[in-house]
Amino acid sequence: METVDVDLAGRSYPVWIGPGLIADSARWRAAIRGRHVLVVSNTTVAPLYLDALAKGLDGLHWSSYLIGDGEIHKTFANVERVLEALGEFGATRDACVIALGGGVVGDLAGFAAACWMRGIDFIQVPTTLLAMVDSSVGGKTGVNLPVGKNLAGAFHQPRAVVADIDVLTTLPQREYRAGLAEVVKGAAIGDPDFFAWLEAHADELAAREAAPLIEAIARKCRYKAGVVARDETEQGERALLNLGHTFGHALETAGNYSEILHGEGVAIGMVLAAHLSERLGMSPGGDTARLVALLQRLGLPTEPSKAHAASRLLELMRLDKKNTAGTLRLILWRGIGKAQIVSGVAEADVLAVLA
Ligand SMILES: NC(=O)c1ccc[n+]([C@@H]2O[C@H](COP(=O)([O-])OP(=O)(O)OC[C@H]3O[C@@H](n4cnc5c(N)ncnc54)[C@H](O)[C@@H]3O)[C@@H](O)[C@H]2O)c1
Ligand SMILES: O=C(O)C(=O)C[C@@H](O)[C@H](O)[C@H](O)COP(=O)(O)O
Numbered sequence: 001m002e003t004v005d006v007d008l009a010g011r012s013y014p015v016w017i018g019p020g021l022i023a024d025s026a027r028w029r030a031a032i033r034g035r036h037v038l039v040v041s042n043t044t045v046a047p048l049y050l051d052a053l054a055k056g057l058d059g060l061h062w063s064s065y066l067i068g069d070g071e072i073h074k075t076f077a078n079v080e081r082v083l084e085a086l087g088e089f090g091a092t093r094d095a096c097v098i099a100l101g102g103g104v105v106g107d108l109a110g111f112a113a114a115c116w117m118r119g120i121d122f123i124q125v126p127t128t129l130l131a132m133v134d135s136s137v138g139g140k141t142g143v144n145l146p147v148g149k150n151l152a153g154a155f156h157q158p159r160a161v162v163a164d165i166d167v168l169t170t171l172p173q174r175e176y177r178a179g180l181a182e183v184v185k186g187a188a189i190g191d192p193d194f195f196a197w198l199e200a201h202a203d204e205l206a207a208r209e210a211a212p213l214i215e216a217i218a219r220k221c222r223y224k225a226g227v228v229a230r231d232e233t234e235q236g237e238r239a240l241l242n243l244g245h246t247f248g249h250a251l252e253t254a255g256n257y258s259e260i261l262h263g264e265g266v267a268i269g270m271v272l273a274a275h276l277s278e279r280l281g282m283s284p285g286g287d288t289a290r291l292v293a294l295l296q297r298l299g300l301p302t303e304p305s306k307a308h309a310a311s312r313l314l315e316l317m318r319l320d321k322k323n324t325a326g327t328l329r330l331i332l333w334r335g336i337g338k339a340q341i342v343s344g345v346a347e348a349d350v351l352a353v354l355a
């Protein structure tokens, strides 16, 4: 097992990564401070793993609330339903929410925990690769709005992250690949050695071999934990974790959150950001080719669908949270291991790349 510590003074927490962790309740139960627990999950994950998790809740007063499966359920309406469930359950300030699922459940349950009585404890039990390497770590919680991705939310750190890699055996292949996109992103932004390691181990990772998989999850979490510890609320460096996301989120929103997966949007978005960076003379073309090749070896898409007009995507990009005063602020790429926040990117250049 690997442990990654997210160092945030009084709100520090561990990320445990390895097999058999859901059953190992002696480890994670200490993170539950009160006696009331609401497990939030979805209709696909709960039948698979809720019973196993519940064994560790013996002796506590616990209940569960399930949302529907998919990105379209990451809504304000569902946050309200979780809050109502907390009310019916009689949750007091010492109650704890456990998010059992992928990034959709984690973001939504975490946001509900941030809202209930202005903030109660929550624990992340990520069940997708994407949630293990990214969404369960760092405390960004929230929901989508019809006008844009993650436009409502809060920073609210979990008390612990329990990444039991055994659950990945039931994860569909497309979802597994989507998680690898966020692993590649971390290496592309800030760790050239990790990028080279991913190139060397791409086939084993695509085949879900346990040892390289644990190493990849831990390396990505360690990298992200460092960024979050230095810049918890995205005043600067943390924005780099958004490489590819301005494009990717626009593609997700344009497809009404049902056409492409988040990780697929990130893969395509990173390639678009790389092309834009090349166009602006910031990044060497050879590195873009390496990025595209790695993503393709991992089974990820690297080009956007032609179904959405460039002008529509640009309109959605104008609502990105990184923008200021009508100015596009994008994460651009200086080649493998180097990303940069750039303000005032000309819309004409963005349109040219999208077209
Ligand atoms: N908060 C953050 O920092 C952060 C970071 C990255 C992504 N996100 C968000 O995460 C979301 C994407 O998360 P995701 O990719 O995990 O998607 P998801 O939560 O929709 O899960 C993907 C699919 O896998 C299913 N599933 C989950 N675990 C399973 C398992 N073990 N076995 C079988 N099926 C399983 C789910 O039911 C779902 O159908 C997006 O909303 C994205 O914006 C947030
Ligand atoms: O943790 C972060 O910071 C990230 O940006 C991680 C992203 O992978 C993730 O998709 C996040 O939800 C995006 O946040 P947003 O602020 O662009 O909504």
Ligand SMILES: [Zn+2]
Pocket: 134, 182, 245, 262, 266
């Ligand atoms: Zn992401």
